Amino acid sequence: ELKVEQNPLFLSMQEGKNYTIYCNYSTTSDRLYWYRQDPGKSLESLFVLLSNGAVKQEGRLMASLDTKARLSTLHITAAVHDLSATYFCAVDNTGANSKLTFGKGITLSVRP
Amino acid sequence: DVKVTQSSRYLVKRTGEKVFLECVQDMDHENMFWYRQDPGLGLRLIYFSYDVKMKEKGDIPEGYSVSREKKERFSLILESASTNQTSMYLCASSSPWEREGADTQYFGPGTRLTVL
Numbered sequence: 469e470l471k472v473e474q475n476p477l478f479l480s481m482q483e484g485k486n487y488t489i490y491c492n493y494s495t496t497s498d499r500l501y502w503y504r505q506d507p508g509k510s511l512e513s514l515f516v517l518l519s520n521g522a523v524k525q526e527g528r529l530m531a532s533l534d535t536k537a538r539l540s541t542l543h544i545t546a547a548v549h550d551l552s553a554t555y556f557c558a559v560d561n562t563g564a565n566s567k568l569t570f571g572k573g574i575t576l577s578v579r580p
Numbered sequence: 581d582v583k584v585t586q587s588s589r590y591l592v593k594r595t596g597e598k599v600f601l602e603c604v605q606d607m608d609h610e611n612m613f614w615y616r617q618d619p620g621l622g623l624r625l626i627y628f629s630y631d632v633k634m635k636e637k638g639d640i641p642e643g644y645s646v647s648r649e650k651k652e653r654f655s656l657i658l659e660s661a662s663t664n665q666t667s668m669y670l671c672a673s674s675s676p677w678e679r680e681g682a683d684t685q686y687f688g689p690g691t692r693l694t695v696l
Binding site: 499501503509510511512513516518556558560566567568570571572573 | 623638676682690
């Protein structure tokens with residue numbers, strides 16, 4: 469059974485500093501997705517990582533995938549308040565009708 | 581842009597009532613999913629469908645059923661609502677990997693259901 473773990477579950481960040489959050493998964497997969505959820509809102513797709521070594525960047529966020537380590541990282545550069553949200557990673561159950569298994573999410577809060 | 585809509589943003593029902601949650605997508609996606617989201621538990625898959633009239637159980641199907649009569653519409657049914665079904669319900673859709681090269685799921689705005 470595929471398990472997806474995210475840590476930490478909550479992170480208080482100081483504005484202007486850099487941080488990294490992690491997503492580990494338990495079985496072989498080379499497809500990983502990051503989503504963002506603002507309070508009271510739905511999930512929005514952020515990044516799609518489809519191979520070992522894939523790196524995607526959008527603004528202050530950079531996501532990477534190491535399929536051998538079964539690990540994805542989301543790096544935040546110079547945190548700003550607008551990045552406060554919950555971030556989910558999801559892993560493809562390859563061959564299982566496009567099912568994704570989601571982590572429990574990491575809630576980021578950026579303080580001045 | 582992909583658009584996934586859900587019939588209600590907020591819904592209040594009484595224990596024992598039959599509840600219908602509707603989801604419609606406008607991007608001709610084959611795959612559709614129903615999740616529930618609870619604090620500390622993340623997203624849990626209830627049912628999914630990869631074609632009209634096809635359905636498969638997810639991780640927590642008990643107490644729920646689904647219907648997919650048309651490609652664009654996927655309904656979640658609570659046959660007899662109970663208080664432990666109070667939750668946020670999220671619908672999502674996607675295209676098969678073979679068509680898009682990815683399984684990105686696009687989510688609707690969610691329905692917050694309260695069962696009294």
